[in-house]
Amino acid sequence: MDFIKDEDIIRLFHTDHKEQEAFRLLVDKYKERLYWHVRKIVIDHADTDDILQNVFVKIWQGLKEFRYESKLYTWMYRIATNESLNFLSEKSRKVYGNSDAISDYLENTLEGDVYFSGDSIQKELQRAILTLSDRQRLIFNMKYFEDMSYDDMAEVLNVAVGTLKATYHHAVKKIEESLKIVDTLN
Amino acid sequence: MENFDDKYKKRNPFTVPEGYFEGLTGRIMDRLEEQRKPRKMKFLQRIKPYLGLVAIFLLALLVIQAIYPLTLDKERSLQKERESQVALSSEGEEDIFDSGFNPTSEEIIEYLASEVDSYELIYAENY
Numbered sequence: 001m002d003f004i005k006d007e008d009i010i011r012l013f014h015t016d017h018k019e020q021e022a023f024r025l026l027v028d029k030y031k032e033r034l035y036w037h038v039r040k041i042v043i044d045h046a047d048t049d050d051i052l053q054n055v056f057v058k059i060w061q062g063l064k065e066f067r068y069e070s071k072l073y074t075w076m077y078r079i080a081t082n083e084s085l086n087f088l089s090e091k092s093r094k095v096y097g098n099s100d101a102i103s104d105y106l107e108n109t110l111e112g113d114v115y116f117s118g119d120s121i122q123k124e125l126q127r128a129i130l131t132l133s134d135r136q137r138l139i140f141n142m143k144y145f146e147d148m149s150y151d152d153m154a155e156v157l158n159v160a161v162g163t164l165k166a167t168y169h170h171a172v173k174k175i176e177e178s179l180k181i182v183d184t185l186n
Numbered sequence: 187m188e189n190f191d192d193k194y195k196k197r198n199p200f201t202v203p204e205g206y207f208e209g210l211t212g213r214i215m216d217r218l219e220e221q222r223k224p225r226k227m228k229f230l231q232r233i234k235p236y237l238g239l240v241a242i243f244l245l246a247l248l249v250i251q252a253i254y255p256l257t258l259d260k261e262r263s264l265q266k267e268r269e270s271q272v273a274l275s276s277e278g279e280e281d282i283f284d285s286g287f288n289p290t291s292e293e294i295i296e297y298l299a300s301e302v303d304s305y306e307l308i309y310a311e312n313y
Binding site: 023032035039053056122126 | 198202
């Protein structure tokens with residue numbers, strides 16, 4: 001599905017009576033990538049499914065006005081990121097009474113996640129990632145797991161490339177420290 | 187970082203329910219279709235704007251009903267007060283005039299003549 005260019009999908013979307021067909025192509029092309037992006041942020045599968053549907057509804061609503069001020073896929077990533085972070089802050093406010101308790105909420109979600117197939121080492125890594133701040137976690141996941149370029153990340157997060165590199169470097173150091181502590185404990 | 191990568195191998199540890207991605211496009215398109223349909227308004231939703239007006243009207247009616255009897259009571263008590271004052275004043279009049287006081291016309295003329303001087307009488311006769 002990746003062989004269809006974004007420009008062609010947009011052109012089709014603006015053709016009379018082809019909106020649905022074009023959007024179906026767009027969903028097919030990006031659903032998995034956006035799913036994993038959201039899933040890494042919110043951890044839980046059911047939450048990811050809800051958020052992803054909202055994300056595509058917003059993409060549909062905004063696509064008519066999309067003017068290529070950024071790449072289509074970084075624009076969609078930005079919508080997905082914002083939806084996920086809003087969801088988390090709302091959820092932790094409801095569960096813990098304040099929006100700063102996100103990492104506690106995510107740690108509980110990770111422990112109870114039935115759709116986690118990783119071994120104990122993978123779980124250790126995920127726990128270590130959850131000790132990062134929201135911003136560090138987001139940047140680490142996008143770089144380490146999704147292999148996104150710093151330029152694209154800069155477009156998605158509206159942050160300078162230099163800041164992204166420094167943040168990623170600090171995130172890796174912090175994770176390594178957390179994992180060392182776990183190793184010594186074991 | 188290399189040791190880090192060797193150990194964790196960038197493997198995605200999360201999974202999804204079987205067949206999840208196959209049905210995802212269809213579910214998203216269905217959701218969009220739902221959003222695009224103009225929603226039929228329920229009866230309650232249709233009358234909702236008028237409910238506020240009715241509530242305000244009823245409230246105003248209640249306030250008027252609560253206040254009006256008070257002013258009516260006040261008016262009634264004022265009326266009673268006035269009536270009792272009239273009754274008192276008429277009683278007073280009776281006290282001033284003796285029931286046996288019934289003068290004849292000669293007595294009245296005589297009384298007036300004693301009270302009025304002769305110049306006044308001449309003036310009254312000529313004009």
